[in-house]
Amino acid sequence: MLDKNGIAKRIAKEVQDGYYVNLGIGIPTLVANYVRNDIEVEFQSENGVLGMGPFPFEGEEDADVINAGKQTITTLPGASFFDSALSFSMIRGQHVDLTILGAMEVAENGDIANWKIPGRMVKGMGGAMDLVASAENIIVAMMHTNKRGESKLLKKCSLPLTGVGCVKRIVTNLAVIEVTDNGFKLLERAPGVSVDDIKNATEGTLIIDGDIPEMDI
Amino acid sequence: MINKKVANVQDALKGVSNNMTFMLGGFGLSGIPENSIAELVKLGVNGLTCISNNAGVDDFGLGLLLQEKQIKKMVSSYVGENDEFERQMLSGELDVELIPQGTLAERCRAAQAGFPAIYTPAGFGTEVAEGKETREFDGKMYVLEHAFKAHFAFVKAWKGDEAGNLVFKGTARNFNPNMCGAAKITVAEVEELVPLGDLDPNQIHIPGIFVQRIFQGEVYEKRIEQRTVRPKS
Numbered sequence: 001m002l003d004k005n006g007i008a009k010r011i012a013k014e015v016q017d018g019y020y021v022n023l024g025i026g027i028p029t030l031v032a033n034y035v036r037n038d039i040e041v042e043f044q045s046e047n048g049v050l051g052m053g054p055f056p057f058e059g060e061e062d063a064d065v066i067n068a069g070k071q072t073i074t075t076l077p078g079a080s081f082f083d084s085a086l087s088f089s090m091i092r093g094q095h096v097d098l099t100i101l102g103a104m105e106v107a108e109n110g111d112i113a114n115w116k117i118p119g120r121m122v123k124g125m126g127g128a129m130d131l132v133a134s135a136e137n138i139i140v141a142m143m144h145t146n147k148r149g150e151s152k153l154l155k156k157c158s159l160p161l162t163g164v165g166c167v168k169r170i171v172t173n174l175a176v177i178e179v180t181d182n183g184f185k186l187l188e189r190a191p192g193v194s195v196d197d198i199k200n201a202t203e204g205t206l207i208i209d210g211d212i213p214e215m216d217i
Numbered sequence: 218m219i220n221k222k223v224a225n226v227q228d229a230l231k232g233v234s235n236n237m238t239f240m241l242g243g244f245g246l247s248g249i250p251e252n253s254i255a256e257l258v259k260l261g262v263n264g265l266t267c268i269s270n271n272a273g274v275d276d277f278g279l280g281l282l283l284q285e286k287q288i289k290k291m292v293s294s295y296v297g298e299n300d301e302f303e304r305q306m307l308s309g310e311l312d313v314e315l316i317p318q319g320t321l322a323e324r325c326r327a328a329q330a331g332f333p334a335i336y337t338p339a340g341f342g343t344e345v346a347e348g349k350e351t352r353e354f355d356g357k358m359y360v361l362e363h364a365f366k367a368h369f370a371f372v373k374a375w376k377g378d379e380a381g382n383l384v385f386k387g388t389a390r391n392f393n394p395n396m397c398g399a400a401k402i403t404v405a406e407v408e409e410l411v412p413l414g415d416l417d418p419n420q421i422h423i424p425g426i427f428v429q430r431i432f433q434g435e436v437y438e439k440r441i442e443q444r445t446v447r448p449k450s
Contacts, residue, residue: 046318047244048388058446063247063439064375064387070245071445081387083394083422084244084270085326088319092338111342121307122315123297129345130319133338164342 002173002190002217007141009034010217011100011171014139020044022091022131024101025069027141031100042078044096046127048087051079068127091127092134099135101128103142103167105157108183108204110167112140113159125162132163144172144201151203153177153184174198176215183207188215218413221381221405221431226256229404229430233257233369236264236289240325240370240396241279244270245298245442248389249278250371252406252434258285266290268365270321270392272302277440286310292365294318298442316345320362322392327364328399329427334363370400373434374423377407378416381425390422398427406434 002010004027012034015021022044023029032052035041043052045067052067053074061072090096105113112132115125132138145151153170170177175198176188183205186198189212199206223229230253233239239257243249257265258281265288272291273280282288283301290312296302305311316324317339327335336359340346350361372393375386383405385393397403410433425431 045388047247048391055445055447057449061441061444061446062387063441064389066245066247066388066441066443070247070442072441072443073445081385081390083385083390084318084322084392085395088322092319121297121303124293124295124315125317125345126295127318129317129343130337130339133341161343 001193005030006190006217007171007173010176010215011139011141012036013217014169015039015041015098017041019097020050020090020095021098021100022046022096024128026102028100028102029069031141044090046087046091048082048084049073049075049079050082051076053079088127088130091130094134094136096135098137098139099131100139100141101131103140103152104146105152105154105159106140106167106170106179107154107157108179110165110179111157112162112167113157114162116160118160128162132166135166138167138169140167140170142170142172144174144198151201153202153204155204174201180207185209186212188213190215218380219425220379221425221428222379222410223430223432225432226252226406226435229253229406229432230256230260232402233260233262235262237262237368238266238366239268240365240367240400241267241269242372242391242393242396243278244388244391246273246278246440248373248385248391248393249273250373250406251437253371253404254278254281257282257287261285261287263287264289266292268292268321268325268367270294270318272296272299274298274442275301277438283311290314292316292321294321322395324362324365325392325395325399328366329395329397332364334361336360337362365399367400368402370396370403372396372403372405374405374407376409376411376416377405377431378411378413379431380413381405381428381431382416382421383407383423383428384416384420385422394423397423402429403427404429405431407431408434408437
């Protein structure tokens, strides 16, 4: 079974040379730490920066340079700043190659819910609805089950949706899964995790086709 | 040159009154019109509708207007770093309309650009699209979202001149340029009001035509919401 860093490490392998990538808050943010350094990738943050670098050294923080999580950041040579409309032109206009975000639930048809739990404080969707409605290539990074041990890979989302039929790939602590027309297709198992473990943790239709290899991370 | 300079924040905010709709720039606490917000608190105007990506924190940004219960409705994409906001929202004192961040930006830009509405894929099939017109283009579904209408836009830039030209810095740019000219009156506050001719026309982000009033803010706290650093080693 993977921890959060393990999930990030596995997703980093999906990041290809020349990609512009938008990383969500949480596990997705960790992906930047594991991207191979022999490829060229630029990270976009929807508050208006392309070419994000690491966190600043202490004493070098700039209130005017933050990421979408409102954390102080730095920029790399070649970076650019832009306004919010232009930022979402990059996203809706499908200029961003890969979007990695977290989720509370994903359904077997690719629906995603990650912004609202009725009855609890609602913080808002931020840029998530724009991202999932537009991106061609969306990877969801999440734990396979919630804190109560219930599956987050469902036949149908129970929470209010963020987007419909948009998720293509899911990487969890247990598995790599592709969303197909017929349901969740199991592609890889996490180290030490059996196909049965994954079956038991998946409420939606799980397609198991032949031998399922263990992840190479 | 058409002079947009006003002497101070008091002159800049002339004409604001109860029950108006305001746009306010900023993402989190970055690039917020600090001086205009402070003056709105002093003026005590209430019943306000505020269009702003976020709602500040308890003791800074729009949180200051919330503390005084001056806001009736917030139109935002992400809120909740703010206990008073949560209290007012849950008690029903505050009306909150949550919309996708890109839709917020584009509804501002539409108002600026003279479009009555735009179609966006964001929110289709979700509760955000409920009651709204939807339409298919090339096999994909879109939601009709209307341009905002506001009495004032309060924006903050790094540098500006008397002609109202603006230059922003870093990610403090965010919604500020999209709100310029998107309300009946745009009030720009700047960290530095520079002499006419000092700004290179090639480097201006927002031309003065979109700005009605400009002033240099007296003081900028520029508070950092999430100070994140790595050790020097």
